[in-house]
Amino acid sequence: MTSEPPIKLKPISYLVLGMLRLGAKSGYAIKKAADASTASFWPTSLAQVYPELARLERHSLVTRRDDRRGARERSAYELTEAGEAALLAWLRSPVDTPPQIRSESLLRFFFANALPKDDQLALLRRMRERVADRKTHIYNPDVPAVTTALKGEEVRFPQLTADYAVSLLAFTERWLAELEAELGE
Amino acid sequence: MTSEPPIKLKPISYLVLGMLRLGAKSGYAIKKAADASTASFWPTSLAQVYPELARLERHSLVTRRDDRRGARERSAYELTEAGEAALLAWLRSPVDTPPQIRSESLLRFFFANALPKDDQLALLRRMRERVADRKTHIYNPDVPAVTTALKGEEVRFPQLTADYAVSLLAFTERWLAELEAELGE
DNA sequence: GAGCACATGTAATTTGTTACATGATTCC
DNA sequence: GGAATCATGTAACAAATTACATGTGCTC
Numbered sequence: 001m002t003s004e005p006p007i008k009l010k011p012i013s014y015l016v017l018g019m020l021r022l023g024a025k026s027g028y029a030i031k032k033a034a035d036a037s038t039a040s041f042w043p044t045s046l047a048q049v050y051p052e053l054a055r056l057e058r059h060s061l062v063t064r065r066d067d068r069r070g071a072r073e074r075s076a077y078e079l080t081e082a083g084e085a086a087l088l089a090w091l092r093s094p095v096d097t098p099p100q101i102r103s104e105s106l107l108r109f110f111f112a113n114a115l116p117k118d119d120q121l122a123l124l125r126r127m128r129e130r131v132a133d134r135k136t137h138i139y140n141p142d143v144p145a146v147t148t149a150l151k152g153e154e155v156r157f158p159q160l161t162a163d164y165a166v167s168l169l170a171f172t173e174r175w176l177a178e179l180e181a182e183l184g185e
Numbered sequence: 186m187t188s189e190p191p192i193k194l195k196p197i198s199y200l201v202l203g204m205l206r207l208g209a210k211s212g213y214a215i216k217k218a219a220d221a222s223t224a225s226f227w228p229t230s231l232a233q234v235y236p237e238l239a240r241l242e243r244h245s246l247v248t249r250r251d252d253r254r255g256a257r258e259r260s261a262y263e264l265t266e267a268g269e270a271a272l273l274a275w276l277r278s279p280v281d282t283p284p285q286i287r288s289e290s291l292l293r294f295f296f297a298n299a300l301p302k303d304d305q306l307a308l309l310r311r312m313r314e315r316v317a318d319r320k321t322h323i324y325n326p327d328v329p330a331v332t333t334a335l336k337g338e339e340v341r342f343p344q345l346t347a348d349y350a351v352s353l354l355a356f357t358e359r360w361l362a363e364l365e366a367e368l369g370e
Numbered sequence: 371g372a373g374c375a376c377a378t379g380t381a382a383t384t385t386g387t388t389a390c391a392t393g394a395t396t397c398c
Numbered sequence: 399g400g401a402a403t404c405a406t407g408t409a410a411c412a413a414a415t416t417a418c419a420t421g422t423g424c425t426c
Binding site: 011014015018021022037038040041042043084087088090091092094096097098099100101102103104105106107108109110111112113114115119122123126130134141153154155156157158160161164167168171172175179 | 222
Binding site: 026027028029032046047050051054069072073074075 | 375376377378379380381
């Protein structure tokens with residue numbers, strides 16, 4: 001089907017394939033869906049999505065058709081069989097790079113010893129407030145909006161992912177509150 | 186003291202300043218200490234540490250002196266008063282960029298709906314096993330090894346950071362086990 | 371008609387990793 | 399004597415973000 005050298009699929013590839021499978025059709029829609037669901041553990045940008053779609057099309061993992069609305073151009077992409085197979089193979093594969101985390105907040109926490117006790121407590125309180133903030137702002141993945149492609153399939157993992165994120169934040173909040181109490185004595 | 190334009194301090198700057206304060210003296214020692222303590226939430230490399238030390242020295246936040254061992258050259262760095270002040274100011278500052286996370290594992294989880302139930306369960310089990318692995322391999326920050334510079338100061342935050350990491354992993358393990366049980370019914 | 375969401379891309383810049391280059395010291 | 403660790407740096411490369419560039423359609 002293609003004479004291209006074998007394509008190397010990266011997480012962004014699977015993000016795109018996965019969102020297509022859930023029913024997002026345009027690059028813009030994929031990015032929007034990602035912002036509302038996967039952004040907190042796999043951030044991306046349009047400058048990644050568009051080139052990736054083109055790359056996947058060159059390798060016949062997706063097909064593109066014109067889908068203009070009046071004068072505004074738009075592309076509608078679909079998974080090919082090879083594309084769906086690649087997605088499933090990845091989901092089944094055990095290979096897993098460890099999660100990468102960059103938390104300035106934890107870095108501060110780690111060095112907090114340099115502060116007098118009052119400032120340590122202030123730091124903990126600020127951290128806890130911020131965690132509470134993030135908890136209330138977790139996007140509930142707007143699954144119905146993008147699952148038009150799925151007939152009858154019960155979609156629960158996106159919601160579970162959001163649930164997990166909220167639980168983690170709640171756990172962190174409690175952990176910080178306890179430490180605050182202990183340190184404040 | 187310097188005619189350089191004002192220095193812009195980034196997290197790697199504070200990592201270096203903080204490790205110096207804990208008693209690491211050479212660039213190599215800073216990297217080693219970071220690998221054993223902060224690497225899981227703020228990874229870095231020697232190719233960042235060395236240039237950063239040079240930059241901090243140019244701006245008089247650290248001082249460098251020769252500390253060769255025989256024929257092997259080595260530099261010993263120390264915080265200046267300005268350096269310690271910068272570290273403390275950062276620790277007190279509320280500014281906080283949200284943590285950045287990239288977890289291929291969670292991305293898989295999010296899309297796991299595409300799999301038949303058995304494969305979903307296998308995915309959950311693999312995730313849980315991997316979390317358990319990471320939990321057992323968490324480095325305990327080797328604080329005594331680098332705290333020669335601190336006289337009498339009780340250093341507990343590095344240990345607390347490791348405790349928190351272990352707690353989070355344990356929480357995740359339980360969460361996954363429960364989901365597995367629920368899904369397995 | 372103003373402002374925002376929809377829509378697609380490329381270019382420039384930033385950030386960070388891995389590879390390269392070189393050598394000394396220590397431990398088995 | 400060989401391997402691992404100590405020690406310092408630079409160069410090449412990779413990945414990702416932000417900025418740039420352009421225009422349409424919808425809603426208040």
